Amino acid sequence: MEENVIRHDFSISKIQRSELKKQKPMLLWFTGLSGSGKSTIADAVEMALFERGIHTYLLDGDNVRKGLNNNLSFSPEDRTENIRRIAEVANLMIDAGLVVLASFVSPYREDRENVKRIVGYNNFVEVFVNTPIEECEKRDTKGLYAKARAGEIKNFTGVNAPYEAPMIPDIEIDTTVVSVDEAVLVIMGVIAKKI
């Protein structure tokens, strides 16, 4: 089917949309265990960008797994499809000129590689929120680690499903030693030159 779909060349380009917004679009990808601090830091970075007049959008579990991807489970195949769809949505948003922030466990290295392929390596910044599992489990903000330990969740990342850490992330943050404000400063420092 796909071979019969022929792309139409529209008049307004990605570059023109980006110039109108006076910003360079990109994807800031937050990966890490549940409870590591991805959403908290992504939220704070989005606020910092917003205050500087940057047009953003934050993709995370609430607006994706409850909507677009509400037919997907946490099996390896469904996680791969989850991340693929998110990457395609992020790519459209990049095309629209936005700075996109995405906060997903995204435990598989190959899935994250695929995100880079889809959006383009130059548009991608990987933030590894590398908080030790002991700390994530102590926080247990949603009570999910307790459920997973009790055997009530069968493939919970870090407990009974793998997390493949990035080899060379662009930014790495351990929230046991870096505060939210410090994390924002580090991230803003790295992306300031790119936007």
Ligand SMILES: Nc1ncnc2c1ncn2[C@@H]1O[C@H](COP(=O)(O)OS(=O)(=O)O)[C@@H](OP(=O)(O)O)[C@H]1O
């Ligand atoms: N089995 C299992 N493993 C990991 N996480 C689970 C699971 N079941 C539910 N949850 C909750 O769903 C959030 C992770 O969804 P993601 O879409 O980010 O996961 S993935 O990227 O497809 O692996 C994750 O949210 P965060 O805590 O924000 O990371 C969990 O709260």
Ligand SMILES: Nc1ncnc2c1ncn2[C@@H]1O[C@H](COP(=O)(O)OP(=O)(O)O)[C@@H](O)[C@H]1O
């Ligand atoms: N330095 C920090 N950075 C980010 N979150 C932190 C930090 N210190 C404590 N926390 C707390 O850890 C929890 C992280 O939860 P959340 O951001 O939802 O993680 P995730 O999105 O990775 O599941 C929040 O309750 C947050 O207040």
